[in-house]
Amino acid sequence: MLIESRASDTSPALILRPWCADDLDALLAAYRDPVLRRWTRVPVTNAAEGRRWLDRTRQDWTDGRRYSLAVLEGATDDPRLVANVVLKGAAPERPAAEVGYWTAVWARGRGIAPRAVTALSRWAFDRFPRLERLDLLHQVDNVASCRVAQKSGYVFQEVLPARPPFPLDGHRHTLTVR
Structure with a gap:
């Protein structure tokens, strides 16, 4: 399964x-980036943890629990990993x-995350016809x-109270099917 986010004149x-x-x-x-590690819950600090992370993403696809996608940029013969996007809790x-x-740190500030989140969101609404909200x-x-x-078109909805493993309050943004 591949999802493509078309190139623009500048990206x-x-x-x-x-x-x-x-x-x-x-x-x-x-995962060598301390900023990425700050915002993620599952540490990946060595090859064994990385293999477990990759195995878990494949098992989650098989189980239909989570759909994690590597986001690659560049030529198809030598693409570079720039991000990860994940759809959690989707079911028919x-x-x-x-x-x-x-x-990834080398890809920040170039509009990659919004493009990837938008592409994932479109895919989610297409794949799960009863899905009304992300x-x-x-x-x-x-x-x-x-x-x-x-x-990415998500609208701020509310402040959520802190709950483990997150020490601070959070924001909930939503995107609804159009």
């Missing part, structure tokens, strides 16, 4: 596809699901995620 195309074992080195490189009978993402959640101090939500 190359993005390819979203399920993670695979060959992504281990790129995953480890992305459920009206709502959650979208999450992270962006939520994007982030801690209140994650200003960059607030901007990504807005640029």
